[in-house]
Amino acid sequence: MRPAACCRAWLAATLLALVLPAQAGLPDVITAVKPGIVAVGTFNPVDSPRFAFRGSGFAVGDGTLIVTNQHVLPPASDVEALNRLAVLVPRGGKVSESRPARLVGSDRAHDLVLLKIDGPPLPPLALGGAEAAREGMSIALIGFPIAGALGYSPVTHRGIIAAITAIALPAPTSRQLDPRALQKLREGAFDIFQLDATAYPGNSGGPVLDAETGEVVAVVNMVLVRGTRENAIQFPSGISYAIPVRHVHEMLAQASAAAGQPTASSQTR
Numbered sequence: 509m510r511p512a513a514c515c516r517a518w519l520a521a522t523l524l525a526l527v528l529p530a531q532a533g534l535p536d537v538i539t540a541v542k543p544g545i546v547a548v549g550t551f552n553p554v555d556s557p558r559f560a561f562r563g564s565g566f567a568v569g570d571g572t573l574i575v576t577n578q579h580v581l582p583p584a585s586d587v588e589a590l591n592r593l594a595v596l597v598p599r600g601g602k603v604s605e606s607r608p609a610r611l612v613g614s615d616r617a618h619d620l621v622l623l624k625i626d627g628p629p630l631p632p633l634a635l636g637g638a639e640a641a642r643e644g645m646s647i648a649l650i651g652f653p654i655a656g657a658l659g660y661s662p663v664t665h666r667g668i669i670a671a672i673t674a675i676a677l678p679a680p681t682s683r684q685l686d687p688r689a690l691q692k693l694r695e696g697a698f699d700i701f702q703l704d705a706t707a708y709p710g711n712s713g714g715p716v717l718d719a720e721t722g723e724v725v726a727v728v729n730m731v732l733v734r735g736t737r738e739n740a741i742q743f744p745s746g747i748s749y750a751i752p753v754r755h756v757h758e759m760l761a762q763a764s765a766a767a768g769q770p771t772a773s774s775q776t777r
Contacts, residue, residue: 564651564714571629576713613763651714667705
């Protein structure tokens with residue numbers, strides 16, 4: 509073999525050895541975190557279907573706390589629906605068991621909420637450090653894309669953090685522009701992650717993971733699609749955004765302080 513060809517062969521083998529460990533680790537990451545992934549919605553025993561899906565979520569802290577997006581929940585004016593909050597939790601590798609849930613913490617400015625579920629704890633996901641994410645970092649997001657059509661088995665998509673950019677999340681309606689929301693807007697924008705990974709309506713509230721360690725680095729927040737939500741199946745844009753995990757840490761700390769308990773973010777590695 510000529511020296512140039514030998515050099516190219518050595519370089520290709522070296523690059524393959526560097527890439528394979530991350531790829532080989534993702535199946536283990538998925539297996540480890542899936543038991544803590546839940547579908548969030550409302551439950552009514554007289555409805556058909558009884559569970560009305562609204563988004564994704566994941567267990568943190570002691571395993572009875574669930575993180576998801578504020579916009580995944582019914583509007584505050586729909587008290588009846590809020591009283592029927594529920595999550596579907598894993599059973600036998602699939603999400604099928606319904607558990608009642610209640611709101612115990614929120615961060616409206618960053619579109620995050622904390623729910624408390626009844627029953628045995630789920631395996632909590634570990635939260636990454638506040639500054640763990642970097643542009644170009646390999647990530648995986650897990651949730652229930654278009655769950656009404658595709659069912660309630662968690663789906664994983666892989667990509668990278670494409671950009672860290674500033675954004676300000678407006679209140680969904682002018683009625684929600686209370687003094688606290690206005691103060692947050694005055695404080696200016698905050699960083700949000702743009703993801704180079706396929707996400708769909710239904711992924712909102714699901715975790716964005718470090719593909720190598722499985723630690724949560726962000727929460728899926730918005731999926732930019734053209735036309736209606738239904739058109740996402742035919743015309744996916746692939747532009748997704750996620751809220752950095754530091755805001756989850758802050759929400760957990762506030763909720764724990766309000767309850768007079770140690771911080772629930774102690775699962776951080």
